[in-house]
Amino acid sequence: MSNSSATAPKMEPDTLISFDGVSKWFDHFQALKDINLSVKQGERVVVCGPSGSGKSTMIRCVNQLENHQQGTIHVCGREVYGNMKQLEQVRREVGMVFQSFNLFPHMSILQNVTLAPIRNSKLSRAEANEIALHYLERVQIADQADKFPSQLSGGQQQRVAIARALAMKPRVMLFDEPTSALDPEMITEVLDVMTELASDGMTMMVVTHEMGFAREVADRVVFMDEGRIEENCTKDEFFTGGRGERAEAFLSKILQH
Amino acid sequence: MTEPPLQTRRRLTTVDYICFGLVGVVIAYAIYRVSDVLVYNWNWSRVFNFVIYYDEETARYVPNLLLEGIATTLRLAFWATIVAATIGLVMGYMRTSKNLAMRMISRCYVELVRNIPPVVFIFIFYFFLSGQLMPLIGIDDIDKNGAFVSSSLFYVMFGDPRLFSNFVAGALCLALFEGAYITEIVRAGIQSITKGQWEAARAVGLSPLNVLRDIIFPQAIRKILPPLAGQFITLIKDSAIVSLISIQELTFLATEVASTTTKVFETWIIVGAMYFVLCYSFATLFGHLEKRAMRTRR
Numbered sequence: 001m002s003n004s005s006a007t008a009p010k011m012e013p014d015t016l017i018s019f020d021g022v023s024k025w026f027d028h029f030q031a032l033k034d035i036n037l038s039v040k041q042g043e044r045v046v047v048c049g050p051s052g053s054g055k056s057t058m059i060r061c062v063n064q065l066e067n068h069q070q071g072t073i074h075v076c077g078r079e080v081y082g083n084m085k086q087l088e089q090v091r092r093e094v095g096m097v098f099q100s101f102n103l104f105p106h107m108s109i110l111q112n113v114t115l116a117p118i119r120n121s122k123l124s125r126a127e128a129n130e131i132a133l134h135y136l137e138r139v140q141i142a143d144q145a146d147k148f149p150s151q152l153s154g155g156q157q158q159r160v161a162i163a164r165a166l167a168m169k170p171r172v173m174l175f176d177e178p179t180s181a182l183d184p185e186m187i188t189e190v191l192d193v194m195t196e197l198a199s200d201g202m203t204m205m206v207v208t209h210e211m212g213f214a215r216e217v218a219d220r221v222v223f224m225d226e227g228r229i230e231e232n233c234t235k236d237e238f239f240t241g242g243r244g245e246r247a248e249a250f251l252s253k254i255l256q257h
Numbered sequence: 258m259t260e261p262p263l264q265t266r267r268r269l270t271t272v273d274y275i276c277f278g279l280v281g282v283v284i285a286y287a288i289y290r291v292s293d294v295l296v297y298n299w300n301w302s303r304v305f306n307f308v309i310y311y312d313e314e315t316a317r318y319v320p321n322l323l324l325e326g327i328a329t330t331l332r333l334a335f336w337a338t339i340v341a342a343t344i345g346l347v348m349g350y351m352r353t354s355k356n357l358a359m360r361m362i363s364r365c366y367v368e369l370v371r372n373i374p375p376v377v378f379i380f381i382f383y384f385f386l387s388g389q390l391m392p393l394i395g396i397d398d399i400d401k402n403g404a405f406v407s408s409s410l411f412y413v414m415f416g417d418p419r420l421f422s423n424f425v426a427g428a429l430c431l432a433l434f435e436g437a438y439i440t441e442i443v444r445a446g447i448q449s450i451t452k453g454q455w456e457a458a459r460a461v462g463l464s465p466l467n468v469l470r471d472i473i474f475p476q477a478i479r480k481i482l483p484p485l486a487g488q489f490i491t492l493i494k495d496s497a498i499v500s501l502i503s504i505q506e507l508t509f510l511a512t513e514v515a516s517t518t519t520k521v522f523e524t525w526i527i528v529g530a531m532y533f534v535l536c537y538s539f540a541t542l543f544g545h546l547e548k549r550a551m552r553t554r555r
Contacts (some may be wrong), residue, residue, distance in 0.1 A: 065456050084465070092462035102457035106475050115471060116461035161457075168461060 014041040015074075016172050016203050017062055022071035024057060031057045032068065033227040039172070039205055044198050046214040046235075047207045049224035050250055055207045058224070059174050062205065063087075063094045076171055092120055095165030099177040101157040103149035103164070109136070110145040113164045120168065128167075135163040139193050155186030159193055166197075173197065175206040209254055215239060223247040297522070304523040307514045308531075322514055326507035327531055329416050332424070333506055334493045336415075337431035341492070342485070344436030349443025350469070363440060370437035375498050379430045383502040386426045420505060427504035435492050442484045446477035482550075486543035490536050497532075507531065 017039040024032040031054045039045050047055045060066040061073060064080050064087055073080050076093045080086070104112050113132035117123045123131070136142040139159035141152075149157055158178060165173060175194065179187045191213050198204055198217045208214065214221055214235065221238040223231035225246050231238065238247070291297065308323045351363035370378060405411055406418045416424055450473050458472040500509035507528060515524040 063460055065460065088462050088464060091460060094460075096457075096460040098453060098457065098460075100453050102451075102453035104454065104457070104472055104476075106479070116463065119464075119467050119471065120462050164461065 015039070016041055016076055017205065018074045019058075019061075020072045020074075022058075022061065022068045022073055024054075024061065024066065024068045024070075031227050032061070035071070035229060037222065037229060037232065039203060041171075042201050042203055043219050044204045044217050045206070045220045045222060046218040047205065047222045047224060048209060048211070048214065048250070049230075053224040054227040055224045056176050059176050059205055059207050062172075062174055063091050063096055065096075088120075092116075092168050093171045094174060095162075095168060095170035095172070096174045097158070097161050097165055097176065097178045099180050101149070101154070101161045101181070103157055103160055105149050108146055108148055109141070109152070109160050112149065112160060113167045116164070116168050131167055132163070135166045136160070138166070138196075139163045153186060154182045155189045158182065158186075158190045162190075162193055162197070172203045172205065175204065175208065177207050177209070179208065179210060211251070211255060223250065225250070299523065300518075300520055301523050301527075303518050304514065304520050304527055307518070307524075308527065322510045323507065323528065323531065326505065326510035327535065329424070329504070329506040330493065330496050330508075331535075332414065332416055333428050333431060333496045333499065333504065334489065336428040337435060337492055337496070338489050340429065340432035341435040341439050341488075344432065345439025345443045348436065348440040349447060352440060352444040353447045367437045367440050370434055375434055375495065376501060378434055379498055379502060382430050382433060383426060386429055387422070387502075391422050391426060423504060427499040427502060427506075430502070431492065431496055431499060435488065435495065438488055438491075439485065442481050442488065443477070445484075446481035447473060449480055450476050483543070483547055486539075486547070490539050490543075493536055493539070494532065 015038045017037075019035045019037040022032055022035040023030065033054075035058060037058075047059065049055050057066055061068050062075055062080070067081075075090045078086055078090055080090050103109075104115070107115065110129065110132055113136060114125070114128035117128040117131055118125065133142055133145065136145055139162050141156055141159050141163070144152060144156065144160075149160070152160065162173075162178075178194070179190050182190065187210070191210060194204070194206070194213070195217055204217075206213075206218075218235045221231065221233060221235055222229055223238070223243065223246070231243055231247050233243070237243070243251070307321045309318050310321050311317075312319045348363040348366055351359040352367070354360055354363075373381075406421075411418065415421055454472055454476065455468065458468040463471065496506060497508040500506060500512065503509065511524055511528040515521045518524065
């Protein structure tokens with residue numbers, strides 16, 4: 001705590017996530033190299049780059065599903081590192097959506113969404129159900145509340161995962177390639193939910209290859225390559241040519257089809 | 258309209274007849290050896306009386322030593338399974354822990370048990386348990402005439418109160434022994450849960466205890482129930498070794514019956530059949546339950 005309050009004043013008051021000189025290694029492979037990045041309240045940041053460029057690793061460092069070994073990361077004014085109690089607090093303010101949904105298969109849709117509010121915020125089952133149904137309504141899947149994850153399509157499961165993350169009323173939402181595991185016809189329903197979330201002012205950090213989504217929703221685009229942030233610019237700069245060679249090469253590859 | 262082709266009924270092939278024939282020859286030879294060459298006076302009823310006998314005075318059938326033995330075997334298996342499952346759950350979790358000391362303790366336990374012959378393990382442990390631990394927790398001094406101890410419920414659960422400390426020692430030995438195998442089953446169950454489940458549970462801010470309680474264990478338990486049921490049956494069979502430390506279960510009493518009646522073959526054939534019926538019934542029951550669980554699983 002004392003550590004975080006010592007470094008916190010450096011941050012601008014409306015900064016929710018800040019990376020300062022963050023590096024990470026998997027054994028001898030350096031996955032992140034001196035990452036500096038900040039995300040302000042209400043900002044929508046899209047992170048893109050070739051596979052293996054470290055974009056998932058970076059976003060997973062925010063809620064410490066991966067630990068960094070150098071530098072500091074602050075989330076909502078707290079430094080994230082080690083201390084389990086503090087980390088749980090941070091995770092409750094940061095929602096995360098995974099590529100492979102990761103719903104809890106042994107629980108109904110409703111239970112998936114109510115689990116965290118009941119355990120973390122000590123809400124009664126009735127209160128939690130009310131909140132859960134509200135968010136399930138928002139992702140338009142409330143009618144499936146009593147089913148189990150395996151009975152839903154991929155797109156529906158991912159929308160439930162979004163509702164599950166929202167139920168903790170997070171200040172930031174992280175999306176780690178949320179549409180990569182989906183069949184093409186289901187991508188839109190998930191992107192629509194994310195777009196709506198963005199228009200409600202949610203702070204979002206999204207790792208994705210969906211450049212259409214980036215164009216429509218992003219404030220800023222971060223381009224990563226080989227563990228480095230190569231570009232960090234506004235959406236307009238990024239899409240109207242103010243980008244470097246590597247980003248150019250990457251974009252031309254994924255926009256071909 | 259396409260109909261599936263008619264299944265031709267599976268018939269016995271020549272190979273089957275040859276196999277049956279061979280088995281038949283072996284059995285016939287065995288019978289010949291036993292009846293003609295081996296001079297042995299078979300007397301089944303004498304041993305059967307030790308399973309159950311007809312009491313003329315009360316005009317009732319009364320269970321005798323061997324049936325009491327199988328009851329003790331069942332009690333042993335029941336309590337040992339409960340203790341072993343508890344040990345296995347804790348140790349199994351420790352096997353997957355990030356903490357080195359926890360991993361080392363549980364690993365040592367498993368390797369120690371798995372690399373010492375069960376009989377040797379039980380001898381070592383029994384002398385330590387009965388010599389040190391039992392007096393320490395005061396099990397030797399239970400009031401044999403206390404209300405609960407002399408009740409029939411106590412008898413059903415633990416058997417004869419006079420043999421209670423002996424029984425507890427036997428059950429604990431078995432539990433410590435089987436616990437190592439359950440530890441490995443639990444470890445495999447926990448490790449079969451995908452990384453994504455841990456991450457999703459942590460990402461919503463659950464505490465480590467809640468991650469285990471709500472997400473990991475419920476899913477792991479479903480996967481380990483079938484091997485756990487199998488381990489219970491193995492435990493029934495393994496319980497025979499505690500006869501060596503004078504726990505009065507089926508095998509121990511069988512040795513006594515065999516020596517008093519001198520009908521060694523009959524006794525052990527009957528005892529073997531009793532174990533078989535017991536274990537096979539449990540195996541059938543668990544198989545049935547498993548099938549039913551599969552059908553209702555979502």
